[in-house]
Amino acid sequence: MRHSSPAVKPISVGKSGRKRGRTTSGETPNGQVNCIRGIGRVNADLLTLLKRHWGYASFLPGQAEAVTHIMGRQDSLVVLPTGAGKSLCYQLPALAQPGVALVISPLKALMKDQVDGLLENDVSAGTLHSGQTPVERQDVFRRLKAGSLKLLYLAPEGLLGLETIIRELDVSFVAVDEAHLISHWGHEYREDYRNISQLRAWMPSIPIHAFTATATERVRDDIVANLRMRDAQRVVGDFERTNLYYRVVFRHDLNAQLEAIFREHRDEAGIIYCISRKEVDRLALSLQKKRHKVLPYHAGLSDEVRQRNQEAFSNEKVNIIVATVAFGMGIDRTDVRFVIHAGLPGSIEAYQQEAGRAGRDGLRAECILLHSGQDVVLRKAIIGLPQDEHKQLAHKRLEDMHRFARTLQCRHRVLVTHFGQDYTKANCGHCDVCCGEHEELADSFITAQKILSCVARVKDSFGAQHVAQVLKGAKGQRITQWQHDELSTYGLLGQYQLNDILDWIDQLIAQGFLVRAGEYQTLQRTAAGNAVLKGQGTVRLSAPRITVKTDSKGLAGGDPLTAEEQTVWQRVRAWRADLARERKLPPYVIFNDKTLDELVRRRPDSEDALLQVPGIGEKKLNDFGEALLRVLAAG
Secondary structure (H helix, E strand, O other): OOOOOOOOOOOOOOOOOOOOOOOOOOEOOOOOOEOOOOOOOOOHHHHHHHHHHHOOOOOOOOHHHHHHHHHOOOOEEEEOOOOOOHHHHHHHHHHHOOOEEEEEOOOHHHHHHHHHHHHHOOOOEEEEOOOOOHHHHHHHHHHHHHOOOOEEEEOHHHOHHHHHHHHHOOEEEEEEOOHHHHOOOOOOOOHHHHHHHHHHHHOOOOOEEEEEOOOOHHHHHHHHHHOOOOOOEEEEOOOOOOOEEEEEEEOOOHHHHHHHHHHHOOOOEEEEEOOOHHHHHHHHHHHHHOOOOEEEEOOOOOHHHHHHHHHHHHOOOOOEEEEOOOOOOOOOOOOEEEEEEOOOOOOHHHHHHHHOOOOOOOOOEEEEEEEOHHHHHHHHHHHOOOOOHHHHHHHHHHHHHHHHHHOOOOHHHHHHHHOOOOOOOOOOOOEOOOOOOOOEOOOHHHHHHHHHHHHHHOOOOOOHHHHHHHHHOOOOHHHHHOOHHHOOOOOOOOOOOHHHHHHHHHHHHHOOOEEEEOOOOEEEEOHHHHHHHOOOOOOOOEOOOOOOOOOOOOOOOOOOOOHHHHHHHHHHHHHHHHHHHHHOOOHHHHOOHHHHHHHHHHOOOOHHHHHOOOOOOHHHHHHHHHHHHHHHHOO
């Protein structure tokens, strides 16, 4: 087997000057990076480190530009979607520069996974947090004093207690992960992230770099202001995740719909998001009774139970987690093949981040949103009345999310344009709308008029359920009590299921023809709705799908695996699982599924061939190469 090459001498950057402005071509003032604007070409030394330690010969979109700004000692804000390789943007420059990079990260589990992954790639890293033993903390302090750490991960709540230590360190730069948490305008604001701005006062000349997957223009500006960035360079990647297939379905029988999804994703990893803790507990228990290997996760569980369940998912002891939004940022598992929302998320930002946890390895994954109109009512109750600016913003975000779910627009187009980017494709080819999964109701306009007329007949004073029952021609005490069985609209849609009618009401709300108003969420017509009653305007209603159509054809990004390749795939996965248990690491830290896919398709038969597989660097070749070649050749 090969032996590790001697450590590469860090690329000299110096600690004095900070470059201001942008470089259009050539070298930065201190000569360490060759960057052509718009191409992001970096020098050969960085590419050598990239290949040696991470096993990649080139950068993903946005990475080269982000690395260039760090090497140029410019403050920067990097907004790249989940799975685009944000961590590498600061890990590689940390290895290339003298001193230690400070990485601010919100969760201990996330820091542990990052450090474990770096150590597997022969990059010296450590972390300091409140959950460590005195012996563990002393070991980190010893390594810091010896100058052997290249990255030190810290929690924001612990920064103020580390001021003396941080001031004495030879810090190369500061990287702030999940930087949207610092903004009041973000969907996950955390007060302790405000502590990070102290680092600018403690180390005025040290560059600060912020990283996030979810930030509108307003949130980006807030991040830059709160971190006291100077002339911050901004790198904003493409928000279209082409390996993700988005699907939105009206929820009519959650258990049956979940079973249909599970059949298509047998033995694959998935996350199911619920709105409430109560729903998480109920659904997890129901699925466990059906012998599905699932575990719950929400903030109401003890720290011990949450950690145990999260580790069981990360280590592939279970493949499905049922969770609230509390489950997320600490999850680095890359082979999540499906994310299901069992209720409407509170915002497009939240949806993009949660759904984005699928397919982080670049292989195809599905994001399925199951929802009903009742979700909006529940979400509004959680938010409360829009009495201040932040609650008003929360209500607007919810309206945007509801519109996303109920309009027949390309899902990728809505997500990309929401974050301020243009979308020019006529058909994305990977969402339910563009792939023709929604059949438009032939008599959409007439159906809309019947619904709006019924709302008018009940004097805009009843909720969606009551209106739908009147249109269905249902028998009930309230209907007879109010003599609504004598209305001209009674039974007008009797040939349809009640859920169909409720879904159309939902669609009319999303398209602005109806609104829910007041404490009792009564349906009321808008000016646009009244215009439809007069025969004006255009209405598009889709017939709700009875079942969830899935389209999982094995590994994505290429042709389906042959029968022989499937056999090799299972064998390599089993070997990786055994190795992960032996080393007490999540399997994806050893190799992610994208690397396994390349191994199975290429079938390398030598060490040199192994090194050509993306994700295999020299350290992993030394550690696993011989065993991996045997596994690939077996059978």
